[in-house]
Amino acid sequence: MRITQTHRAIILSGVSEFIGDSVETHVFGSRLDDSKRGGGVDLLLISPQEIQPQACAELNDILEEYLKMPVNIVTYISTDEPSPAQARVLAEARPIG
Numbered sequence: 453m454r455i456t457q458t459h460r461a462i463i464l465s466g467v468s469e470f471i472g473d474s475v476e477t478h479v480f481g482s483r484l485d486d487s488k489r490g491g492g493v494d495l496l497l498i499s500p501q502e503i504q505p506q507a508c509a510e511l512n513d514i515l516e517e518y519l520k521m522p523v524n525i526v527t528y529i530s531t532d533e534p535s536p537a538q539a540r541v542l543a544e545a546r547p548i549g
Contacts, residue, residue, distance in 0.1 A: 453546060454483045455493070460548055462518050467497065470511040475499045478545035481524070492522030496545040503527045 455463075467477050481494035493515070497503060508525050515523045528538050 453479060453548075454486055454488070455479060455548060459493070459519055463493070463495065463515060464549060466511050466514050466518075467495075470507050470514065471497060471499070471503055474501075475503070476530075477548045479548050480526075480541050480545040484544070484546060492524060493519060494524045494541075495526070495548075496541050497525060497527045498530050499527065500530050502529055 464477060467475055476498040478496040478498065479494065480496055482488045482491040483493055495515075497508075508527060512523050512525055526538065526541050528534060528542065534542055
């Protein structure tokens, strides 16, 4: 996984502050492949309840500012049936913490 310890700490701190401590934070996409270079950070946030879009937008802005790279956030409510896109992400994603 191409996430530095510093980036991991920034991401987990931001998720805790803007979304809450009950959220599971996962990475998916190109950051899982150590042979690739560049690219943004794709995050999957799994929560027992709905995550407010405004909180995600604020988190995205802060993470992009501190990480100095694009961030894509996908959310999933753990009690819901996943959409096809969410199911693909769930199958690929790996916990960050």
